[in-house]
Amino acid sequence: MKLITAVVKPHRLDEIKEALQAFGVHGLTVTEASGYGRQRGHTEVYRGAEYTVDLVPKIRIEVLAEDDDAEQLIDVIVKAARTGKIGDGKVWSIPVETAVRVRTGERGPDAL
């Protein structure tokens, strides 16, 4: 199994969710995140005091996938997340040893 993590622009969440559902993914986890890459941040000004805000709001999507689906799933996410402008984010995957569905105790791919 693989854990696919995507850190992307918040307003792409709905497209990504729909694309993943169409692909047949049954569950995912979303957290609010902040960070920066090449986009860097922006400047804010409060009573003349300028602040450079370099952490930009992002969302982090985590999906577990079977090994055979992983590359294709990554492509689905990348396609749905892309706007072509700087700051679109990153997607990566790492191997996962095991997964358990808490309710039933099913293990491995059955738990997905």
Added chain:
Amino acid sequence: MAPAITLAAEAPKLSAANTGFMLICSALVLIMTPGLAFFYGGMVRVKSTLNMLMMSFISIGIVTILWVLYGFSLAFGTHNGLIGWNSDWFGLSNIGLTELWDGYTIPIFVFMVFQMMFAIITPALISGALADRVKFSAWSLFVALWLTVVYVPVAHWVWGADGWAYKLGVIDFAGGTAVHINAGAGALGVILVIGKRVGFKKDPMRPHSLPLVMLGAGLLWFGWFGFNAGSWLGNDDGVGALMFVNTQVATAAAMLAWLAYEKIRHGAFTTLGAASGAVAGLVAITPSGGAVSPLGAIAVGAIAGVACAAAVGLKYKFGYDDSLDVVGVHMVGGIIGSLLIGFFATGKGQSTATGVFYGDHSFTQLWKQFAGVGAVLGYSLVASAVLAFLLDKTIGMRVTEDEEVSGIDQAEHAETAYDFSGTGGGHIGGAATALAATETKKVDA
């Protein structure tokens, strides 16, 4: 304040209209203090929100009691030019319900409670300069001492029938000197003693909620009509209405001026700038609104908007941590408003005194204004610094650095301003009785 109405033959009679109007104005002035709490509370970081709100709220509690006990008597009794006294007013123990405020058409009780609201908000104004770092017990004691040693005498100078500044002819319609310069200079005195916040000029200290700031500014603007128009103590000659109009006009002008300054200097029309500009205008028109024309009010507001927008940057240059710009807005705005009377007074408002641009183009009124501004500024600055020094050497003014960094709300109030986590954020601790009481209402941990 209005000079006593001197009708040729008969003494003033109680006016139900003026009495009702003044009671409503008193309530309007009260709402300014919670408004100020929101204005300041939104400007601090999340971890100090409750402390900021409470610094204003506690003033309502403390000052109300002290004002009834002795504050009103010391501020408004007739004694000498520096301080007042009237034993009948001590504890409000011997005032008849229909006994009129001397020369006016409203009862003493009404005047007393109207002035109480002024005495409440003035120390609360100082709190904005002390964000994030002052022990709540020390602040509470400071409010009581500052009211007694600074506010009460200064109010007497400016508004007491035998106060020296009042008799000299210094014009302060509703508190440019007694409230705003007084609070602003007091704030400066205190912060010079207690020092900066941890991380000042280094850590980002963004306002955590500009909507709260706007809400507070709105409440202040609304309540300020009572503060300003009510300061004439009645509506028999239209001066109160002039003040009402000028309050609106100057505030609008100052908001626009601040925004224009910001757009040119910093490239954006900021929300905080709009709120700050409005408050700067309200401050500047407070002393001057009864003396100037509506066109004069536009000038007063516009000048104050630009001057205060520029002044709030000085703290970074000189390194004093006037956290939420009490000095930059209230002291500077109060000085601007008080001195501009010396230029823009038409002689057709609250008195016949004219400024440089009107009448015989005399500088007389301007020098009087300088005297009032200088005396209040100097006295409040020094006396407030001494009070802060004494408190710091005895009970200590500041929380520990650890408490300040991790958040004064938790250290001083044992609460958190916002819980958006949805997880409850902890378990119920404490005595068994507390657990029993919450058994049916468990925190969703």
